[in-house]
Amino acid sequence: MKQLKIKCWIEEDGEKFYGPGPHELLKQIQKEGSLSKAVEQMHMSYKKAWAMVQRLNQFSEEALVILKKGGQHGGGAEVSLYGLGIMKEYDDLQLKVRQLIAQEEKLLKVLKK
């Protein structure tokens, strides 16, 4: 059975900046309060996630994720207010995109059989 799929993301100078991967990572960070725990949930390597966070923070006017090392619980990670705003924007965008998909799926003959 055939399905129409659409994926959207934001690029910074031709390289991926924010998309499904980072979006899911931020959701897990928000839930777990730690980068390592978020990573565990997602079956993603810590290194990859860490680099993702660096990139997100570096190419924004404000950090999306705040990382803290040391301290009582060893440290932790949280999504900033600014990061939460971007997450919401992306969610809203995805909603519109899904509406387009639903509409188009009815028309496309390719999807038949």
Place this chain on the structure above:
Amino acid sequence: MKQLKIKCWIEEDGEKFYGPGPHELLKQIQKEGSLSKAVEQMHMSYKKAWAMVQRLNQFSEEALVILKKGGQHGGGAEVSLYGLGIMKEYDDLQLKVRQLIAQEEKLLKVLKK
């Protein structure tokens, strides 16, 4: 500078069926009349393109590409009428998607800076 990107494709049972890659391939086949020449233009390996064509034909009610081997000119490839129809559908879809992008790019705060 940040940009919103969207990519759409059609899946058959979870695996890619028709998207930007096959679409470009069909365009080149149409132009060149041969799979090997199309591949050369695209810097794609013949094997990959050949497998793509097999998949496109196998999972459709009708072949999108007709491959001919032997004969005066050794053979050749052409996009079927059915294939042309799918190409047009995909082009039309991309047009609508681009309209959505243009509209959304004005709204997204993430794109600022």
Place this chain on the structure above:
DNA sequence: AATCGATATGTTTTTAAATACATAACGCTT
């Protein structure tokens, strides 16, 4: 039947990405 240029197909090599592993650094708490 010999030729030619394209399709068809298997094997090997290269490449890049992801993962795994190891270890240092941090700072609050006790």
Place this chain on the structure above:
DNA sequence: AAGCGTTATGTATTTAAAAACATATCGATT
């Protein structure tokens, strides 16, 4: 200052995709 759990970072290994290479097959034309 010792312990803890997390962030930070380098190195090595694994994996999968892509490319490169080699060769067989086909069939109209001559």
